[in-house]
Amino acid sequence: MGEALRRRIEVAKGTMMTSGVEEVFNHATVPSDMGELLTDPRSFARPNEVHEALTWLRANQPVSQVVNERYEPFWLVTKHQDVMDVERQANIFRNGDRSTVLIPQDMLQAVEKVMHSPHLTRSVVNMDDREHRVYRSLTQSWFMPGNIKKLSDRMRGIARTHVERMLERQDGECDFVSDVALHYPLHVVMEILGVPEQDEGRMLLLTQQLFGARDPELARDASAMASPEKGIAMFQAVLGDFYGYFNKLTADRRANPRDDVASVIANAQIDGQPISERDANGYYVLIATAGHDTTSASTAGAIWALAERPELLKQVQADLSLIPGLVEEAIRWTTPVKHFMRTAAQDYELRGQRIKAGDWLMLSYLSANRDEEVFEAPFDFRVDRERNKQIAFGYGAHVCLGQHLAKLEMQILFEELLPRVKTLEIAGTPAWTQSVFVSGPKRLPIRFTVN
Template identity: 50%
Template sequence: MATQAEPILTGPDAQAIIDPANYVDWDALLDRFDDIRRDTPVVRVVNDEVHDPFWLVTSYDDVMRISKDNKLFLNSPRSVTFSDKNSGAFVKSITGGDPNLVRSLVALDAPTHPKYRRLTQDWFMPKNISQMEDEIRALARVTVDRLVDASQKDGKYEADFVPLVSAPYPLHVVMQILGVPEADEQRMLFLTQQMFGGQDEDLNKSGMANMTPEQIMQLVVGAVADFEAYFAKLTEEKRANPTDDVASVIANAKVDGAHLSDRDMAGYYIILAAAGHDTTSASTAGAMMALARDPEQFARLKADRDLLPGIVEEAIRWTTPVQHFMRTAAEDTELGGQKIAKDDWLMISYIAANHDPDIFPDPRKFDASRSPNRHLAFGAGAHQCLGLHMARMEMKILFNELLDRIETLELAGEPIRAKSTFVGGLKTLPIRYSLSK
């Protein structure tokens, strides 16, 4: 570990932050972030010639400052997610110089970002999405029915919660929001897994256990191209026959008097389709794992549904599905006692910030009564997650249905996390449960 006088991580310490395989062992990862935050909360990571150096930011206050200061810390000059030099060059070669493969809301700065965000912001407000509660509840019931119908063993039911419940449910919801036919949902799931599961051989569907970064990037590029082709066709349909879904809003929206470009429109669809699925899936699985490990908390929740909002909020903090974003310094500044130069690249670690003991007492404990719970899993400031109200509503509805149908809950095996530095969560969650009479 580097000293305060020389705040540099290199060798194994740097590799631990960069290597997606190290994100599987959650406790070991949190141990490392605790050490870094305590010694050098803003530290330079210098690993090898393959990756550009960057500043790792691990304290809650520093991550919050960066998140809210969108003039000083920019999204678009460099990639908004961590990548190696070769992958970055490859992306630029196919985008005409843009460092971000997908030109979505998360990769835009002012003045473009607020104009684009306003197009759908009202659509995702609680007043509007509350009108979808009955439809989402119907999807939740169908999802829970699958769990109830799972195979019996020794008088109790067993299932892998992730592929059976937490992965398909938010996908159903977001596809309904976008107006995508149910017949196309499996294709959307496959493409989403290729985009965000690229670092994990079980999720990227490649069958390759040791893909190089270049191979991973080519896989992601192919998925993005398929997404763009699909949504280009959807745009034609929504312009010809608009409905009340958000896809129609995007397809017919105008900024400064003109429709969005094909690339910008595809980026808008992709961020809603992909981010709205994987993040909620991870939080849902995280909540279920916590409840399976704590039968008393599960029983209290069954008896008192007023505890549900706390369960949902804590699951989102505790899981932190979006594990980092990158920012670029617009000018020389100082952060956490370190001098940051113009154009320096910074990784804001939401995992580390959401487990900062200065803000969250006993941060590794899953505490549904935690208050306040000002976590950063949705980001903060102008780039705060557009779909945060939808995610909370989806989870509350699903868990209400689960609690109505399930009497007891426990783990049936060891849960396994995905290999990923960006969007992470459980890829398997074996549970054993009994049904309410």
């Protein structure tokens, strides 16, 4: 972070605490109860409440600041067009200067103290400008549509295996999350990365501990999050387990390169020098976690929606050409990544609000994907929605590398599964992960009959 920008952030924070919001910023502020709701991980296990608050904000205060003593002040951007405008201006709204994920103020300070950086890991997510382009280009070709299509036969085989296991259950019931949705995309992305099948369970557990750190059912140690020092230590322990694994993978791929992404990362050259251990590990962790967790969430979101709407299941089964539309709608509906944060590098006006250099912004993809100005009847689940402009994968320079892989994985799974089931219904109480950042179904008990 540049010194001038650091001073701007410190001045803004200090003035906020001493002079009051209205005197300094003269802007719209999110009502305190909504600010509490939208920064509490537990709220995202009750998504209807979150959507109710975001709907009000889109209509009344589409760009407004959240002031909460537990967090540094930040702007909440709720409209689809505004999220896109911020994303497309990566030179103005930067990723590297502050955390790209909302975390409490004491945790931010603990990260800075330990890492001398706002980030626990280094990856393309928190890089800017030329550095971002260089690192992203290392693996970009692997995840482009042309290359992904070459893997479709292998994906179909993996999908068919998981469908067969599900349909062979004698009781006609399963937890679709733990039995199918978690493991199918995990297997696909680990094959691409180069992680052997026997290690997939380890990767899944570490991913859940990283993204679900504030969910008592998924965290390695939920009590650790009560203390910033213990919380950081827990994150470091999880990342340390990832790094220990991937350091061995790097050594192997440098000695014995293969046709996989791990070999690309391990043997990468950055400005004529081998990629650093920290940067390689950050790359591995990004692919090994985001590469399957978000796809799992959207896949489960689709089955949840169909199980509650039998007429839509019949509609898709009668016309399988609707499956790509089902995929897009499931991604919009679920929006696994709820937000990313950006930092303004210069003063900027957005919907009449004066954003200052150094200000922190939350891009709410969850809100943008329910924007009434973009999506007709946004709270309806429609498999035949025309021109679905969902932005769950982000937009602009930082759009998700794996979006084409995710969509094809989901399409192939639904092509294999949906023609073979007669009915789907909810068979218990589904549940969402408690997380402000990445949240999707963590339990989805369903009952099915087979054609």
